[in-house]
Amino acid sequence: MTIAPRWRKVARDLLAHKLRTLLVVLSIAVGIFAILVVMGGRGILLDSFGTNFPKSDPASAVLYTSPFGSELVDRVGRSPGVAIAEGRQAAVVRYRSGDLLDVSEPPAQMTQASPPRDISLVAATDWAAVQVDRVFAQGGAPWPPGRDEVVLETSSQQISPLAAGDVVTVDLPDGTRKLLRVAGFAHDINAVPAMFSGRLVGYVTPQSMADLQQGAGMNELVLSLSDAHLDRAGVSRAVSKIRDDVVAPVGIVTYSAYVPTPGSHQLGDIFKAVSILLLALGAMALGLSGFLVVNTVSALLAQQMKQLGIMKAVGGRVSQITAMLLTLVAVYGGLAILIGLPLGSYWASWFARFAGGLLDFGPAAATPPLYTIVLAVAVGFLVPLIAAAFPIHTGTRVSVVNALNATGMDSQRFGHSLIDRALGRLRGLPRPTALSLRNTFRKKGRLALTLATLVLATSVVMSVGSVRGSILKTVSDVSQWWNYDVEVNFAQPESATLVQREALKVRGVTGAEGWLVTAAALKRGDGSENDQLSVVGLPPRTRFVTPAIVTGRWLRDTDSNAVVVNTDLVKSENLSVGQTVKLHVHGADRQFRIVGVVRGQLMGPVFFANQSYLSALIGSQGSVTRVLVRTDDHTIAGQDGTADQLQRHFTDMGVAVAGVQGEASNAADLANQLGILVTFLIVMAVILSAVGVIGLTGTMIINVLESTREIGVMRAIGASHASIFKVFVTEGFTIGLLAWLGGAALSWPMSYALVRLLESAVGIPLSFEFSWQVVVACLFVVSAISAAASLLPAYNASQVSVRDAIAYE
Amino acid sequence: MPALVTPGSDPLISLSSVVKTYDTGEVPFTALKGVDLTVEPGEFVGLIGKSGSGKTTLINMITGIDRPSSGDVVIGGTPIQRLSENRLAMWRGRTIGVVFQFFQLLPTLTVVENVMLPMDFCDVHAPREREAFALDLLEHVEMADQAHKLPAALSGGQQQRVAIARALANDPPILAADEPTGNLDSGTAESVFELFEALVERGKTIVMVTHDGDIAARVERALHVRDGEIVDDIRRGGRA
Ligand SMILES: Nc1ncnc2c1ncn2[C@@H]1O[C@H](COP(=O)(O)OP(=O)(O)OP(=O)(O)O)[C@@H](O)[C@H]1O
Ligand SMILES: [Mg+2]
Numbered sequence A: 001m002t003i004a005p006r007w008r009k010v011a012r013d014l015l016a017h018k019l020r021t022l023l024v025v026l027s028i029a030v031g032i033f034a035i036l037v038v039m040g041g042r043g044i045l046l047d048s049f050g051t052n053f054p055k056s057d058p059a060s061a062v063l064y065t066s067p068f069g070s071e072l073v074d075r076v077g078r079s080p081g082v083a084i085a086e087g088r089q090a091a092v093v094r095y096r097s098g099d100l101l102d103v104s105e106p107p108a109q110m111t112q113a114s115p116p117r118d119i120s121l122v123a124a125t126d127w128a129a130v131q132v133d134r135v136f137a138q139g140g141a142p143w144p145p146g147r148d149e150v151v152l153e154t155s156s157q158q159i160s161p162l163a164a165g166d167v168v169t170v171d172l173p174d175g176t177r178k179l180l181r182v183a184g185f186a187h188d189i190n191a192v193p194a195m196f197s198g199r200l201v202g203y204v205t206p207q208s209m210a211d212l213q214q215g216a217g218m219n220e221l222v223l224s225l226s227d228a229h230l231d232r233a234g235v236s237r238a239v240s241k242i243r244d245d246v247v248a249p250v251g252i253v254t255y256s257a258y259v260p261t262p263g264s265h266q267l268g269d270i271f272k273a274v275s276i277l278l279l280a281l282g283a284m285a286l287g288l289s290g291f292l293v294v295n296t297v298s299a300l301l302a303q304q305m306k307q308l309g310i311m312k313a314v315g316g317r318v319s320q321i322t323a324m325l326l327t328l329v330a331v332y333g334g335l336a337i338l339i340g341l342p343l344g345s346y347w348a349s350w351f352a353r354f355a356g357g358l359l360d361f362g363p364a365a366a367t368p369p370l371y372t373i374v375l376a377v378a379v380g381f382l383v384p385l386i387a388a389a390f391p392i393h394t395g396t397r398v399s400v401v402n403a404l405n406a407t408g409m410d411s412q413r414f415g416h417s418l419i420d421r422a423l424g425r426l427r428g429l430p431r432p433t434a435l436s437l438r439n440t441f442r443k444k445g446r447l448a449l450t451l452a453t454l455v456l457a458t459s460v461v462m463s464v465g466s467v468r469g470s471i472l473k474t475v476s477d478v479s480q481w482w483n484y485d486v487e488v489n490f491a492q493p494e495s496a497t498l499v500q501r502e503a504l505k506v507r508g509v510t511g512a513e514g515w516l517v518t519a520a521a522l523k524r525g526d527g528s529e530n531d532q533l534s535v536v537g538l539p540p541r542t543r544f545v546t547p548a549i550v551t552g553r554w555l556r557d558t559d560s561n562a563v564v565v566n567t568d569l570v571k572s573e574n575l576s577v578g579q580t581v582k583l584h585v586h587g588a589d590r591q592f593r594i595v596g597v598v599r600g601q602l603m604g605p606v607f608f609a610n611q612s613y614l615s616a617l618i619g620s621q622g623s624v625t626r627v628l629v630r631t632d633d634h635t636i637a638g639q640d641g642t643a644d645q646l647q648r649h650f651t652d653m654g655v656a657v658a659g660v661q662g663e664a665s666n667a668a669d670l671a672n673q674l675g676i677l678v679t680f681l682i683v684m685a686v687i688l689s690a691v692g693v694i695g696l697t698g699t700m701i702i703n704v705l706e707s708t709r710e711i712g713v714m715r716a717i718g719a720s721h722a723s724i725f726k727v728f729v730t731e732g733f734t735i736g737l738l739a740w741l742g743g744a745a746l747s748w749p750m751s752y753a754l755v756r757l758l759e760s761a762v763g764i765p766l767s768f769e770f771s772w773q774v775v776v777a778c779l780f781v782v783s784a785i786s787a788a789a790s791l792l793p794a795y796n797a798s799q800v801s802v803r804d805a806i807a808y809e
Numbered sequence B: 001m002p003a004l005v006t007p008g009s010d011p012l013i014s015l016s017s018v019v020k021t022y023d024t025g026e027v028p029f030t031a032l033k034g035v036d037l038t039v040e041p042g043e044f045v046g047l048i049g050k051s052g053s054g055k056t057t058l059i060n061m062i063t064g065i066d067r068p069s070s071g072d073v074v075i076g077g078t079p080i081q082r083l084s085e086n087r088l089a090m091w092r093g094r095t096i097g098v099v100f101q102f103f104q105l106l107p108t109l110t111v112v113e114n115v116m117l118p119m120d121f122c123d124v125h126a127p128r129e130r131e132a133f134a135l136d137l138l139e140h141v142e143m144a145d146q147a148h149k150l151p152a153a154l155s156g157g158q159q160q161r162v163a164i165a166r167a168l169a170n171d172p173p174i175l176a177a178d179e180p181t182g183n184l185d186s187g188t189a190e191s192v193f194e195l196f197e198a199l200v201e202r203g204k205t206i207v208m209v210t211h212d213g214d215i216a217a218r219v220e221r222a223l224h225v226r227d228g229e230i231v232d233d234i235r236r237g238g239r240a
Helices: A005-016 A018-055 A070-078 A108-113 A154-158 A206-211 A232-250 A268-313 A318-359 A370-397 A400-404 A418-425 A431-440 A444-479 A496-505 A567-573 A611-618 A636-652 A663-706 A708-716 A721-762 A772-789 A791-798 A802-806 B055-063 B085-095 B111-122 B127-140 B156-167 B186-201
Strands: A061-068 A082-097 A117-124 A136-138 A149-153 A167-171 A177-187 A200-204 A218-225 A254-258 A486-495 A509-523 A529-538 A549-552 A562-566 A580-585 A588-598 A606-610 A623-631 A657-662 B013-022 B029-039 B044-049 B070-075 B096-099 B174-178 B205-209 B221-226 B229-235
Touching: A005 A018, A005 A318, A018 A268, A018 A318, A018 A370, A018 A663, A061 A232, A070 A082, A070 A218, A070 A232, A082 A206, A117 A206, A149 A154, A154 A177, A154 A200, A154 A318, A167 A636, A177 A200, A218 A232, A232 A254, A232 A529, A254 A509, A254 A529, A268 A318, A268 A370, A268 A444, A268 A663, A268 A721, A318 A370, A318 A663, A418 A431, A431 A721, A431 B111, A444 A663, A444 A721, A444 A772, A486 A496, A486 A636, A496 A509, A496 A623, A496 A636, A509 A611, A529 A567, A529 A580, A529 A611, A562 A567, A567 A588, A567 A606, A588 A606, A606 A611, A623 A636, A636 A657, A636 A663, A657 A663, A663 A708, A663 A721, A663 A772, A663 A791, A708 A721, A708 A802, A708 B085, A721 A772, A721 A791, A721 B085, A772 A791, B013 B055, B029 B055, B029 B229, B044 B055, B044 B186, B055 B070, B055 B096, B055 B174, B055 B205, B085 B096, B085 B111, B096 B156, B111 B127, B111 B156, B127 B156, B156 B174, B156 B186, B174 B186, B186 B205
Parallel strands: A117 A200, A149 A177, A529 A606, A562 A588, B044 B205, B044 B221, B096 B174, B174 B205
Antiparallel strands: A061 A218, A061 A254, A082 A117, A082 A167, A082 A218, A136 A177, A149 A200, A167 A177, A486 A623, A486 A657, A509 A529, A509 A580, A509 A623, A549 A588, A562 A606, A580 A588, B013 B029, B013 B070, B221 B229
């Protein structure tokens, strides 16, 4: 079988110009890679969420109550509308890692090396029989956990080095300690990942709970309703009815209720934000790699122009030549797929593991879903073909004369546009520099595409810097609120005078103030309720917090049913100053008037009320549930140390402490949670930068290839390697500088848009801060990268053989 | 400028037993078969011969644009095959002005900038003085009034004059030109040739490949190249 000469030409074109083939293949491959990592990674995440979330049979609602027994669970389970009811016992305990039973009083260094931390323990009567909010043991962990054992939620690994076989020492209410052995890990997709809550979650049996002196009753009622089609308001109404008709009559108090939007995950909003970012990134990667391919393919065709003319002169038909070129391009696409597909799949699953780990989505597939692979393959073939269609169309229609006359130094004229003339007027530059500058603008279409790629990449990098800056600013703005160092929450209301006096006895404490915090439900117009609220009663003239008023005013001593709400609440419930709201507090509905809005602390929706009024309203007779403490040491370690001392002090005097929290570590946790989004943005920025760098390198390689003759001439008139090297590095550097300028201009609106997008995704107001430092830092990075990206092409340029370069053909 | 030439002693250009074999084709092809040649300072040498006879190959040996497979090339006392590619380029910039058939001006630099470029590369003259020297050279080739145009705005003959001015930028003792008039009409070719004659008057040594019979007949010394060998060396009147 003989191969027609024109197909032999296709094969030779591929082999003879290895650098060019490599360049075209790489620029297509980078697009396939980026799309596969982004879309494939997203696909794996969606799939693992789509499998693992329904598999857990998520609860319709959870009621957090005073202790109850199994009769209540049975009774609720038999209520109309309830499919399944289960009870859980939850408690927060403090632990230190390691066996510290024999250490009488941990010395300061010990506290620092192994600081006390909180862990939420959850017990079910029979873990193996759980049908709602299921938990799945991983890697052969014993299930249910044995006595003296705890199985940790997989996300615990995000913040703790604890591994199977480790032991922890738990502080018991009576002041003694007990050891728990970490038996392994279990995945609970409905648990808040440790990174977000700042605390570990562990699973134990009721027996272990009793051993840890946590009492016997259950305190969480997990419900699955039989009507799967109810909306959130419907579920809320049904749950309120169960609370009022079944739970309350037997003397059980419901503190709060968790009613998610049916079928949605608690991190759904964040995941949605991440998913939108990924889609945007995928689209950008597709566009950018399209640019690259257009660039390289049109340069390739420009080089072929003369040969096209010859083929036409010897009788080649347009359709034959077109088929030849399209085959060439398709072969490039095929080669690119061979490179991009395996690499892209590998990094897609890496990315999915990384993101799935942060979001705690559980086990995931190892390869991207088929549709993303099909998409990547289609992109690999179609984008280059589409990119080539236009230049091929114009190229094959060029007249033979024009094509053959493409001789001499350059077919494209320099000197006609405004930019060219402006550059021409730039006097006094050394000629090599002038050459670099003007050559930069010679191929304007190519420069525009290269710049578009780089400008996008740099502006995304800069914007990520600003998003990070905005998050830090948000945390610092929010931290203005805290004028105290440690907050101690009590399990039951305690005498204000007692706890304030006792707190002051702890070393390092300089001030203390008691607050009254009570759960509340907001009655909405449609009969549903928001059960996730609290009313905080505080002295209006408190010096322990600094309210940042958004609208209206702060509380006054003379206020009665006036409340100030925080922005978190305004956002989720659409409230405004002057409005009257109905709250279900302490078993009764009460009217409150909103007098002001303060900036939220990113800690959930809160109503602030005059403490004396609230105290009288719920008959608490001057007792408080929280004490705020000021210390002389404001560092994380100092605050955590004092927190530990306070916990010990109150426990020793028989006051049950529900939790202590140092405010600096609180702020740090907050920054960490928001930081997850920054991590995604950084991944995005890195991928885009890689595309940008390859794009710039590609453009420089094409420029060098097309300048071969000029390089030869320069060598012939005395240019050293270094001179030629400098000409091209300067050109790359100039492009980098222009990209930086464009990126800087674009980064402000882009940062702003990104921060607003994140804000709506996470549902909390963020402060905006434009990060000039990152923009300036980018100048140095971009300069360095663009100089580096032109090194290889510049080296190639300096190696050009003079004879070949100026040979007539 | 170091004195490259000691008058009356060694020849300026000296090739001995220069062989050039191309092995890019299917079978190796010997384009120069042991050429011996000496050129004295101030000579105007024309290389003539049929297409494919080896003229370009020979002139490339003199300019160092290509290297011989064997044999020695000594220019102004420098055995150029001992120079690295890099040193060779800088040596060429100062020693030999190269003129091409297709002019090869850089399209993004103006006329005067093209002439200044070799000075920049070889660091000849103080940077501030370069423009004055370049304008002076352009004056000499009667192109000073076009100094600030881009090459694309010039005719072929004008471009070649600029290219000659560029070849003279670093005041090299030798000028090498491969068919400098090949792309010009006869009138324009004539004026370029007169320019060369005037340069020889001023002491330059010129080696030029030409196809043009009329011009070939007017050079001082004509070397006939055939099948990679110099078969005839004709000196004509003048300054012998
Ligand atoms: N790079 C090369 N590779 C292989 N052979 C070559 C190469 N360059 C020249 N030749 C061969 O060497 C011989 C001499 O070529 P050269 O270019 O020196 O001829 P020329 O006398 O300059 O011809 P013309 O008048 O057409 O320019 C030719 O037969 C040519 O085929
Ligand atoms: Mg020739």
